Amino acid sequence: MFFKKANLFCGFLFSLFLLMMVTMAGQAAATETATLTTAPNVPPPLTRKGPATVAVHFEAKEYVGDLADGKKYNFWSFGGTVPGPMFRVRVGDTVEFHLKNPKTSSQVHNIDIHAVNGPGGGAAVNAVAPGETKIFKWKAQASGLFIYHCAAGAIVDHISNGMYGLVLVEPEGGLAKVDKEFYVFESEFFTDGDAKVASFDIEKGLAEHPDYVVFNGRTGALMGDNVLKAKVGDTVRIYFGNIGPNGISSFHIIGEIFDKVYMEGAIGGAVNRGVQTTLVPSAGATIVEFKVDVPGAYTLVDHSIFRVAKGAIGQLVVEGKENPKIFKAGK
Numbered sequence: 096m097f098f099k100k101a102n103l104f105c106g107f108l109f110s111l112f113l114l115m116m117v118t119m120a121g122q123a124a125a126t127e128t129a130t131l132t133t134a135p136n137v138p139p140p141l142t143r144k145g146p147a148t149v150a151v152h153f154e155a156k157e158y159v160g161d162l163a164d165g166k167k168y169n170f171w172s173f174g175g176t177v178p179g180p181m182f183r184v185r186v187g188d189t190v191e192f193h194l195k196n197p198k199t200s201s202q203v204h205n206i207d208i209h210a211v212n213g214p215g216g217g218a219a220v221n222a223v224a225p226g227e228t229k230i231f232k233w234k235a236q237a238s239g240l241f242i243y244h245c246a247a248g249a250i251v252d253h254i255s256n257g258m259y260g261l262v263l264v265e266p267e268g269g270l271a272k273v274d275k276e277f278y279v280f281e282s283e284f285f286t287d288g289d290a291k292v293a294s295f296d297i298e299k300g301l302a303e304h305p306d307y308v309v310f311n312g313r314t315g316a317l318m319g320d321n322v323l324k325a326k327v328g329d330t331v332r333i334y335f336g337n338i339g340p341n342g343i344s345s346f347h348i349i350g351e352i353f354d355k356v357y358m359e360g361a362i363g364g365a366v367n368r369g370v371q372t373t374l375v376p377s378a379g380a381t382i383v384e385f386k387v388d389v390p391g392a393y394t395l396v397d398h399s400i401f402r403v404a405k406g407a408i409g410q411l412v413v414e415g416k417e418n419p420k421i422f423k424a425g426k
Contacts, residue, residue, distance in 0.1 A: 126148045129152075132182075146187030151193065155196045162293065168294070171204070184264055189233075189235075192221070194221050197226070204247050210239070251340060255283070279333055280310065281310055283338075283340060286299070305405065325411060325412075326413065327418070330385070349393060349396060352371060353371075395408065
């Protein structure tokens with residue numbers, strides 16, 4: 096009798112142990128690392144059904160890079176690109192955000208994520224000195240397309256030097272499937288005119304006189320060999336951000352009408368249809384969708400049109416069959 100009870104008790108403990116192991120494995124499986132992409136690439140849509148804990152790893156990086164042909168600039172960035180990486184989470188996710196600042200940095204950096212409900216959008220608790228790494232957690236409560244940027248020090252120089260990007264918080268159930276998704280970001284640069292490697296000029300920033308207004312971090316980033324590409328019949332979705340830091344963008348694609356505009360990047364809010372040009376505020380975003388009907392080159396601009404001369408121009412090149420019922424040269 097004693098041995099029978101002992102065997103039952105041991106069996107119970109073993110079952111309990113297995114249950115704990117399965118639970119721990121399930122918890123581990125629910126933790127994932129976010130996919131980070133550089134503009135104009137977009138992370139793939141999320142396929143899981145429920146919320147998860149998502150680890151996001153960013154690193155501040157100060158570097159010298161190309162701002163325009165023949166013009167180098169002292170960039171400050173996230174991940175060594177301007178704009179920084181785009182990442183994608185879902186409503187209900189818990190985001191474990193890691194920010195590293197290498198010893199080689201000259202500045203303290205942090206990050207303010209507009210999708211965060213909490214002091215400074217996280218910036219109040221994640222200031223990292225050179226050589227440090229800090230972690231904070233936040234829960235994604237609202238779906239939409241959100242800006243992030245550095246908010247350390249005086250803020251203006253960190254933003255003006257390139258520390259910004261986009262995060263997409265998908266709604267429950269995700270977004271409708273489209274054929275192409277692109278990440279496009281507008282920003283201004285105020286340079287000191289140095290002939291070799293330019294730096295930020297605070298006086299030009301205060302006067303709101305940028306030398307450059309660009310898409311994706313430099314002039315020509317969406318031109319030549321770097322144009323966006325689609326095919327006739329494709330439905331295209333563009334995640335568009337504007338950091339300013341001063342100007343409001345008048346985003347327009349010459350030869351296209353936006354079938355849908357998710358105003359100010361909100362998902363579940365107002366959606367406008369048949370839009371020619373949409374306003375995107377400083378430190379704001381929007382999502383536009385449209386179907387391309389005929390082949391050709393479609394030009395992306397900030398229709399505050401003098402900014403085209405400062406670099407705010409790109410192209411979407413569409414290949415495929417002509418459709419004379421929609422567009423035809425001559426009679």
